[in-house]
Amino acid sequence: MSTILDVKDLVVKFDTIDGIVNAVNGISFHLDEGETLAIVGESGSGKTVSMLSLLGLLPSPPARIEQGKALFKQKEGYIDLLKQNYHILSDIRGGEIGFIFQDPVTSLNPILTIGQQITETIIRHLGKSRNEARFLAFELLEKVGIANPIVRFKQYPFQLSGGMRQRVMIAIAVACNPKIVIADEPTTALDVTIQAQIIELFKQLRETLHMATIWISHDLGVVATLADRVLVMYGGRIVESAKVEDLYEKPLHPYTIGLIGAVPGINSRGSKKLISIPGSPPDLMIPINHCPFAWRCNEVEAKCWENIPTLHQIEEDHEVACFLHESAKVY
Amino acid sequence: MKIKTNLDKFIMLKYLVTKLFQSIILALGVLLLAFLMIRMTGDPTSLMLSRNASAEERAAFRASMGFDKPLSVQFINWIRNVFRGDFGNSLHFKESALDLVVQRLPATIKLAGIGLLMAVIIGIPLGFWGGLKSGSIPDTIGRLIALMGQSIPNFWLGLILILIFAQRLGWFPVFGNDEPKAVILPAFVLCLPVMGELLRLTRSAVLEVHNEDFVRTAWSKGLYRRTIYINHILTNVFITLISVIGVEFGYMLGGSIYIETVFSWPGMGQLIGQALGWRDYPLIQTIVIFTSIVVILLNLLTDIIYALLDPRIRYAK
């Protein structure tokens, strides 16, 4: 299994009228072919911003990619997504990397039909004629579980429910058989029952289309069913990275432990206290040189205030950025 | 903008009928308003006759115009006449007020039409460009032009321009509608505030639409820049603009009073300017009603175009 995406030391800042926001503070990770990587964290942890920056989808003032490389595998080798011109980038967007946005209500153009919005991308990347694109779109709509695709094709977004709109977004994202699909909290805006359906749909598509997925979420329950590996982000940094089983069985970072403890399980009636993590997310405008989680950590020590922890490998495929685990390094 | 399904056509028809009905109610409202406005200070006789009229003259006038009858009777008679096309006679010209107004209509439409064209051709592209490249030099220049257009009293500018271009330089005729190029100066001056408004509106609409989520989706699909600008941004911007363009045209029809007076342009605006001086209220009233009805029809048209462009509107309850 080869790596198709290799991100190194990504730093993204925002220049706002009240100061500079350090949204992403040096993250590095990789994605292999066909694997599902989940990125977990609370609002403001930088998960969405980092993914948007990979495809150049951040509004460019005020956003600024200060440094970093995003190596994407092509036939001839790797290219750095962050340095490509519009022409090449637009070929990759939609064609090789698809994006599913969080809010299906606002992410579709209200005055174009569903069909137009799907065929748009098919015609652009696959070079099909209008008719061929239309048939492909019907198939796609069926594949994502929309009944009566021919009727829906001519309808407008406001005529569809939230769940259906999200299915359309998924259809658009996978229309051209991309190598990677980045899904930004696609089920957050939907009800729980629809959520389950969308996740099922995703699993099916994953099997049939063999695509790698990056799934952003703050919902650990969803992540458990879907992901192969998980990245935990906090304060614009990756604080833990592990295979999904390892994360749930042996969480190392205090933040991860807190997150897992904060999820109510069906079997834990009254036996365990619901642990919530006290405090609030960090203010990203203040540059720091200590562990970003120090304020809220209940195992914090003096050394946590002196430096910023970096990711160290603890065992195979399990890294954590925490001074408490420095001593247990294994290379 | 496609209306393909039968359901769509039916919805569109229903929308049309509703809007037509609303327009008729509006027109009736205008008639009522105009009727009441003349009578705002009581008996209209004193408005229309000179101060020196004797009591007998007043009584005779009142009787001939029907002002001595009760209000409701006056209204019913008047409405009945209006529906027959009789808006009364101009006091000054002693002819049918409606005929006089209709005679003047083409000139004003020509003026306002060319003015609108100028405003759209200059204002919208500049605004579009400014919105896309906000903060750049062309954007700043565009905003400056818009600002000046909206701050300069346009009839005053007309006077100045006449002084410079028509009298001193002789490039344009000083007054009237006799040559084709006579329309240029007055139309330009008339269009300035509208152009300014269109420019700003386009600019802010572009900025707003540009930041919408669905535009980001469009970028994420890797579409060509031109496709995104035209199919996604421009179409949504147009929707905001269409209703404004209709309103602005109506505004120009009203603003033509000053411009036509300054340029001695033989349209409805000049007529009402003169009528005000003559206290020729039947004529004044007719012009106001007539122009309002034209504006109402215009609004109807823009509503229809709007519904054609934006499906959400025609489906709204």
Place this chain on the structure above:
Amino acid sequence: MQNKYTITTSDSLLDLQISLWDKIKRIVRLLWRDRIAIFGLLIFMSVVFAAVFAPWLTPYQPLSQNLYASKLPPAWIKGGSWDHPFGTDNLGRDMFSRIIYGARVSLGVSFVGALIAATIGVFLGSLAAFIGGRVDEIIMAPINLVLSLPYLLFVVFIASVLGRSLINVILIFGVTNSPIFARVTRGEVLRIRQSAYVESAISAGAGWLRILIIHILPNLVGPLVTLISFQISAMIFYESGLGFIGLSVPPTIPSWGNMLAEGRRYLTSYPWLTTFPGLAIMYTSLGMNLLGDWIRDISDPRIRRARR
């Protein structure tokens, strides 16, 4: 350990949690970012200054005629003198004084007119939005009617019927401009009422007066102040238009519109009679428009929000 560094999520200048000093600092920063707005502010202040201190700024009375000194050109043209820096009109009245005093009329009419329009409009608009249903329809029907008609024609019509007087002009502007305030207010109140803040406040049992004061009013200030500035600029223009066709304040009161009408006859021979009033109108409108632009920019959270 409690984190004292919290992300400020408020965008509104009216957030009660930010200290006054911070608010002032923020306004200055916003002014500096849009430096052009400073011009608007300065222009506005200069016109207000001129209007308020008119008697102390002018050497002559605006109405005093001096036929021996009539039709003098401005000081920098041959034949003029610095006694009458802007020249004199056909009745020998000093143009400079008339322009300064004219500011009183223009500003007075516009301010008071805008205030009346805002009061009536906000009242009607919020009533319609709050109560909704039938009342909403009854209130908004005539308002929508008026808004869809050619404004200038009706103003001219009414002005002609009512006659020339200062009060009439103010009342006409006040009443005829209230619909736009009503519509904007209604729109804003409806929007805010549906927002999550208010819904949660209502479900928490807050009385409607409290909701009004804490949630709705602060959000209304931005759009209202913006609208007021633009309306003032518009009314200055309307007054000048009315004056131009002789329907504004009586000729005994110096207004820029009246001056334009009087000077028109002498356009080619003594052009300064119309130039200065026109420039004065332009100057003031420019200031109000710049100011209005800036206020709109700073009160619109979507434009100010630059962080994600």
